[in-house]
Amino acid sequence: MSPAPDRPIRIALCDDQALVLRGLSSLLSDIGIEVALEAPDAERLLAALPQRPVDLIVSDIRMPGLGGIGLIGALRERGDATPVILLTTFDDPDLMMRAVDAGAQGFLLKDASPEDLKAAIQRVAGGETLLQPVSLGPVRAAWNTPAGTDTGARLTDRERSILRLVAGGYSNKEIARSLHLSEGTVKNYMSDLLVKLDCRDRTHAVLKAITQRLL
Structure with missing residues (x-):
């Protein structure tokens, strides 16, 4: 369900690199996105989500344990349809196709600009999908x-x-x-x-x- 227009989008962040996690959280807060939950891996995010529901999840695709694609699979298996944007440092078409097949609504490179990331979050939270980058x-x-x-x-x-x-x-x-x-x-x-x-x-x-x- 899309967030109400009179409140900020609430998201959860998942990344195994502490500096990346903290940097993303600070960046998103600065541009008007509410970070309601942070986790260093998919397992801890899955455990915390029932108590702290969010509008959208932004997760690294490659992490120890389940990783981003495994996170989506676990969410969908338990009936959680929260949309997910996966971030990666690799422009890898195979990863993109696996992410889409798993049910990801968005796929972005980590070097996307703050404006692009905010636009992606807004679109995906509003029910759209984002297929960038698409290397034909x-x-x-x-x-x-x-x-x-x-x-x-x-x-x-x-x-x-x-x-x-x-x-x-x-x-x-x-x-x-x-x-x-x-x-x-x-x-x-x-x-x-x-x-x-x-x-x-x-x-x-x-x-x-x-x-x-x-x-």
Whole structure:
């Protein structure tokens, strides 16, 4: 559930490096994000969350123990749908795909600017997904989809334009404004795209379109 508009977004931070954890906490507090919980590993975060619920979790992807991807798996297994943004120092397409498959709503490099991080938190807390960085070449290579492969799906120019904006983290409202469409029309396009690509959500639709060279 999205936070009420009259209160700051409450997040939990998880990182095994104490200096990174403290630095992120200070940075986010300075830009208006409330850090309600900090933990040095996924296990302690999972134990503390029931007593201190948050709107969103920002976690390192590589940590001893469960790590960020294991954290998401444990959350979903116990029925906790709190959205998660995973941070990494590596632009690794395999990690990104594993994170998305696990149920991550966002994926960012740790060297993202404070403004980009804040925007990512706001978008994901509001129900959007953020697929940045998306390295098209390595993602395609990881899936080994040859150029020109006939996958059965056909996208129109308009559908490709919409998916590219989704990959950039734009909301339906922002996409509508960019393409001079109504927000309802963009939602209809997205519904049709999910059916056409046989995907459960917009994140997987973008990844599938990338790997099948439809974008």
